[in-house]
Amino acid sequence: MPEEIERAAGAIVERAVEAGGYVCRKGDAITHWMGVIDGLLKMSGASPAGKTVTFAGIAPGGWFGEGSLLKDKFWKYDAIAIRQSRVACLPKSEFMRLLETSIPFNRFLLEQLNERLAHFIGLIEFDRLLDPDARVARCIASLFNPRLYPGVRASLALSQEEIGYLCALSRQRVNQALQVLVEARLVALEYGRITVLDLEGLRRFDL
Secondary structure, three states, X not given: OHHXXXXXXXXXXXXXXXXXXXXXXXXXXXXEEEEEEEEEEEEEEEOOOOOXXXXXXXXOOOXXXXXXXXXXXXXXXXXXXXXXXXXXXXXXXXXXXXXXXXXXXXXXXXXXXXXXXXXXXXXXXXXXXXXHHHHHHHHHHHOOOOOOOOOOOXXXXXXXXXXXXXXXXXXXXXXXXXXXXXXXXXXXEEOOEEEEOOHHHHHOOOO
16 A cells, blocks of 8 residues: 555646646646645636636645546536645546556545535535525535545635635625624634634534
């Protein structure tokens, strides 16, 4: 097992991506499995008319693209850095080798895909059914998922503007929602940073 980790780590290439830069673009060939070392990304798509939708935020410790590697040749969405980020890129060949030879890796992927599916089902719910306060609560909670983003602990550098990018709300409306969550003792705020006090409370807010 240690030798497998060492071999995979040796194959990883690190990329620095400036805020607003693309980690991958829709239509590009899929050549790597991607992980966030530091920073914050968003997975998003756009309609022919230019309307955009954000599918998920990717926080430190999170990997993405495994589903695309398994079934597609080209990216079906954009991954964009919300702030300056460092990204780990594992070549597709190494990903497929691990898939074919490593039981622990396959178990990790199964858990990853299951968590991602639950996340996307939740997105449909809070986009269609919940008010802005609850949308902000669920958006924040999603970034503190320990299975998807093990690099995130109780606190995360996250601005109101960045939260707005992820849940399609204005900075002003996010500010209002955060004050509600602070009063409910679910989060604590510092400048450019948010600390979760009650993760389960955020997940269930307004139910």
